[in-house]
Amino acid sequence: MPTIHPILKKILVIRFSSIGDIVLTTPVLRCLKTQLVGAVVHFVTRAAYQKMLENNPYVDKVFGMQNEISELIDELKAEQYDFIVDLHKNLRSFRLIHALGKPSRSFPKLNIEKYLLVNFKIDRMPDLHIVDRYFEAVKTLGVVNDNQGLDYYIPADQEVSAEVLPAHFRNGYFAFVIGAKHLTKVLPAEKVIGVLAHTTLPAVLLGGPKDAARGEIIVAAVGDKAWNACGKFSLDQSASLLKKAKVVLTNDTGLMHIAAAFKKPIVSVWGSTVPEFGMYPYLPKNPELSIIIENKNLSCRPCSKIGYDRCPKKHFKCMNDLDPALIAQSMEKLRSYPGTDP
16 A cells, blocks of 8 residues: 655645535545555535534544635644645635645646536546546545545434334335435426336435425325435435435435445436536446436537526426436336345
């Protein structure tokens, strides 16, 4: 294993947001800690995401920013870091690095390439997952990707007992992540209902409070074949329900990456965004556990690198034209894959 120079002991990793992006940094954190002898690894993020890393054994300390990075400058200066790994690469992270005055490295964010793909449909994106691009920021330290995938650690008190589930879910269920920050990344409720018409197992519906009403629409249509957990559980508790699922159906959202951290079989559906951005489910040892469903016959995709609240073309064909039967077939296929039981 590579070893670090003996005076280079303390490393700060920067990633301010959000759920999925932070989960995608975890291979870098693990490899820093395991490959650099005696390294102390700290992480700075927004306070809303601080708890996501506090149970991670490869992170020694997590700093949470409420509003501005100036709140933390004095505290971070006192740590006397030897090296800064910038996995956000924006103006705020640049200001922090400048204030701390320590050696740093970032990763290729590829904003120009993303702009070309979104606005002109010119694909100059490398065939490389963002996790592998993150490792460019630690290459000078001799740290390499161990290809063990993502990490997500659930505190013991956040594990959800099977007893909270309806009785007929306890012998196995699918998890449907029906939420996302932007609606153009969300599989419509009628499509979810259509998928459930073709699946053999019931589904736990996962999402935040704003997804609860959509969950109720789905339950009203399919009855006891779905259980609406949206907004009823914390992030860690939702992760616990994901971990116990046979297969996960998910939009392009943070819980997709948490499911990948548990090495779950994943069927991901893509609307306004595309896997070419490099943020598809990261399963380096078992890529066969990931099936991507997307409408590749549209000249308007991708219309955004993050999504919109409504379809700019007003037809939303990227999601509306997807075949629920094909999605269900993909889930059943992954369910039969050897070794996929929780």
